[in-house]
Every structure is written in structure tokens, then in C-alpha cells.
Amino acid sequence: MSLSNPWFIAALIGVLGVFHLEFFATLLNLARLSRPVPPSLAEVFPEETREKLVDYIRDSKKVSFTREVTLLGILIVFWWSGGFGWLQTWAESQGKGPVITGVVVLAISMLAQTWISLPFDAWDTFGVESRHGFNKTTLGTFITDHFKGLALMALLGLPVAAALVWFFQTQTWAALYAWLFLAGFILLMTWLSPRVIMPVFLKFQPMEDGELKDAIFALAQKLDFPVAEVSVVDGSRRSTKANAFFAGFGKTRRIALYDTLLKSHTTEEIVAILAHEIGHNKCRHVPTMLILNLLEMALMLGLLGWALKSPGFFAAFGVSGTPVGMGLVLFGMIYKPLGVLTGLLGLAMSRKHEFEADAYARKAVGSHQPLTDGLKKLSRDHLAHPEPHPLTVWLHYSHPPLVERLAALQR
Ligand SMILES: [Zn+2]
Numbered sequence: 208m209s210l211s212n213p214w215f216i217a218a219l220i221g222v223l224g225v226f227h228l229e230f231f232a233t234l235l236n237l238a239r240l241s242r243p244v245p246p247s248l249a250e251v252f253p254e255e256t257r258e259k260l261v262d263y264i265r266d267s268k269k270v271s272f273t274r275e276v277t278l279l280g281i282l283i284v285f286w287w288s289g290g291f292g293w294l295q296t297w298a299e300s301q302g303k304g305p306v307i308t309g310v311v312v313l314a315i316s317m318l319a320q321t322w323i324s325l326p327f328d329a330w331d332t333f334g335v336e337s338r339h340g341f342n343k344t345t346l347g348t349f350i351t352d353h354f355k356g357l358a359l360m361a362l363l364g365l366p367v368a369a370a371l372v373w374f375f376q377t378q379t380w381a382a383l384y385a386w387l388f389l390a391g392f393i394l395l396m397t398w399l400s401p402r403v404i405m406p407v408f409l410k411f412q413p414m415e416d417g418e419l420k421d422a423i424f425a426l427a428q429k430l431d432f433p434v435a436e437v438s439v440v441d442g443s444r445r446s447t448k449a450n451a452f453f454a455g456f457g458k459t460r461r462i463a464l465y466d467t468l469l470k471s472h473t474t475e476e477i478v479a480i481l482a483h484e485i486g487h488n489k490c491r492h493v494p495t496m497l498i499l500n501l502l503e504m505a506l507m508l509g510l511l512g513w514a515l516k517s518p519g520f521f522a523a524f525g526v527s528g529t530p531v532g533m534g535l536v537l538f539g540m541i542y543k544p545l546g547v548l549t550g551l552l553g554l555a556m557s558r559k560h561e562f563e564a565d566a567y568a569r570k571a572v573g574s575h576q577p578l579t580d581g582l583k584k585l586s587r588d589h590l591a592h593p594e595p596h597p598l599t600v601w602l603h604y605s606h607p608p609l610v611e612r613l614a615a616l617q618r
Pocket of ligand 1 (some may be wrong): 447484487561564
């Protein structure tokens with residue numbers, strides 16, 4: 208751990224540089240809250256709503272900032288007091304061989320991060336979200352959600368971790384094999400997630416027959432988009448925030464709508480929102496993003512393979528030798544700045560896709576009005592920042608700010 212080790216410098220930039228960039232972006236974004244609401248949003252955010260919104264955004268930033276500072280503080284103290292070296296020595300002393308040792312180190316670091324974050328999650332849910340009237344989660348649901356999450360992480364994460372450690376421990380072409388393995392895993396998860404994983408947390412029920420269901424099937428038929436089933440999801444059990452999504456592929460495709468969306472939106476608005484989602488499919492946005500993600504993963508695994516062979520990389524964290532599992536834990540810190548860069552690209556692409564899907568929806572329903580109204584409602588109900596700072600948009604926004612979307616829709 209010395210400044211003459213380039214890996215140490217890279218890790219410092221990764222950890223401290225990205226933290227300060229985020230902090231700076233947040234400050235700029237918060238400063239914009241004191242601006243008057245842009246004229247096109249005046250009816251969405253009347254003075255009274257605006258005050259609520261400023262209050263809500265400041266409150267939730269307080270939680271995320273305290274969380275980040277705490278995680279950073281603990282990481283730096285652990286790192287600079289030789290914690291990683293100590294953890295590795297302890298894990299090896301159990302005498303279980305490199306793969307199990309690696310998985311144990313990965314699992315411990317994941318658990319530590321999750322449990323350090325947990326009080327902040329609770330503060331966010333029961334402090335901030337409750338105070339602003341969003342939260343519907345009970346303490347019981349919160350706790351069972353946490354343990355279900357941990358069980359899933361163990362069930363899916365441990366075998367993947369074991370496979371990755373094994374590849375990099377034993378294979379010359381480890382990065383390539385790991386890439387193929389992870390690509391397969393991602394495809395499997397896309398298929399499994401709505402069928403097996405989401406039902407662990409949410410209840411899916413077939414939508415009752417009626418005007419809305421007829422309108423949805425009519426739209427799907429008009430746009431030549433096969434839909435097998437429309438489900439309603441009990442999002443209201445956790446939050447008042449609304450959502451809609453598609454699950455599955457081709458003829459087995461299901462549409463899932465949050466019950467909260469049904470409560471707050473008209474049939475025309477819901478149909479327009481679904482036309483937007485169908486637009487994503489028709490414009491091939493899903494495979495495009497998947498390919499981008501796979502490319503980024505190739506870059507990441509290539510770099511990882513290189514880092515794992517350099518004793519300097521491990522020395523930067525006070526670890527001796529080249530233990531693979533520990534390397535997977537530490538690599539995240541080195542990769543952070545690059546991750547920000549690839550994130551900028553991916554998010555810019557995603558925002559472009561949103562404009563395309565909006566344009567598709569406008570054409571599909573023959574008017575911009577229902578989507579405009581629907582988007583305004585969603586934005587108001589989520590108390591979204593009316594005019595986020597461009598730096599925050601670049602770093603975090605997968606959707607363009609509402610003002611830009613509305614302007615594009617009316618063009
Ligand atoms: Zn979209």
C-alpha cells in the first residue's frame with residue numbers, strides 16, 4: 208500500500224474520485240431545486256406540490272449521502288488498517304482450498320456491504336418514504352424481503368461466484384469462459400426473473416375483464432404485438448409509486464401493471480404508456496442494450512484477468528499472493544472510473560431509446576396527449592426533480608428529464 212504502486216493510485220482515484228464526482232453532481236442538482244418550475248410543468252407542480260417535492264428530494268439525498276459517507280469511511284479504515292490482508296489470511300487458514308476460500312471471501316464482503324446498508328434502507332423506507340406518504344411497507348414485509356433477498360443472493364450468487372473463481376484459478380482462457388458463462392447466466396435470468404424471482408416478492412393476478420383489458424388487447428393486436436396475458440401486480444403493498452413492465456418473449460409475453468398505476472391513470476393514459484413499452488420492443492432496444500452490456504462485460508473481464516495476474520494489484524490492498532476470490536472483491540474499486548464512463552454511454556443510449564419509444568407511442572395512439580398526461584402524472588406522483596442538472600442526468604438518468612420528453616412529444 209504505497210503511492211509508488213500504480214494500482215494503489217488507481218484504486219484511490221476509483222474510490223475517492225468517483226465519490227467526489229457524485230458529491231459535486233448532487234450539490235449542483237440540489238442547487239437547481241430553488242429555481243422556479245419551468246412553464247411547461249407549472250400545472251404538474253403547483254407551489255404546494257413543489258414545496259413537498261423539494262422537501263422529499265432533500266430528505267432522500269440526506270439518506271443516500273450519509274450511506275455513501277459511512278460505506279466510504281468503513282472501507283478506507285478497513286483497507287488502510289490491513290483488513291483485506293487479515294480477512295484473506297483468516298479465510299486461507301480454514302484450509303478449504305482456493306475455490307471455497309474465494310467464495311467465502313466474496314460472501315463475507317457482500318454480507319458486510321448489505322448489512323452496513325440495511326439501517327439506511329430502513330431509514331429511507333420508514334423515515335423518508337413514510338414521511339412523504341409513499342411507503343406502504345410494514346416492518347414485517349421489510350424484514351421478510353431482506354431475508355428473501357439474502358436467500359436468493361446465496362442461491363444464485365454462490366454458484367456463480369464459485370464458477371468465476373474456478374475459471375480464473377484454473378483456466379488460461381478464463382476471461383473468455385467467464386464471459387460465455389455470464390452471458391448464458393444473464394439470458395437465463397431474463398427468462399427466470401418474471402417467472403420465478405419477481406413472484407417471490409410480488410403477487411401477480413390476472414387482470415379482470417373489462418374496458419381496460421379490452422383496450423390493451425386491442426392495442427396489442429393493432430401493433431401486431433402478441434400478448435398472452437395481462438397481470439396486475441400488488442405494488443401497493445409496498446409503495447404508492449406506480450410502474451408497468453413486460454415479461455417473457457414472443458407468444459408467451461405477459462404485461463404486468465402495478466395496481467397503483469391502475470388507480471391513478473385513465474385507460475387512454477395506460478394504453479399510451481403500454482404503447483411506449485411496445486415501442487421499446489419494436490425498435491429492438493432490448494437486444495441493443497443486451498449487446499452493449501455484453502461488450503462492457505468483455506472489457507471488464509479482460510481487465511480483471513490482467514489485474515488478477517499482477518501481484519501489485521493485490522499489494523495495493525495489503526494482500527499477499529494472488530488469491531482470485533479476493534481479487535474479485537477488490538477489482539470493483541479499480542473498475543469504478545471506467546464503469547462511470549461506460550455508464551455515461553449506456554445511459555445516453557437509453558435516453559435516446561426513450562425518445563424513440565415516445566415517438567412510437569405518439570404515432571401508435573394517434574396523439575401525444577394521453578402519453579403527455581400519463582408522464583406528467585407519473586412524474587408528479589414520484590415527486591421527480593423538475594429540472595435536474597445535466598451532470599446528474601449524464602451520470603444517472605436512464606430516462607430524459609420530463610421537460611425534454613414533453614417538448615419532444617409536442618414537436
Ligand atoms: Zn421507456
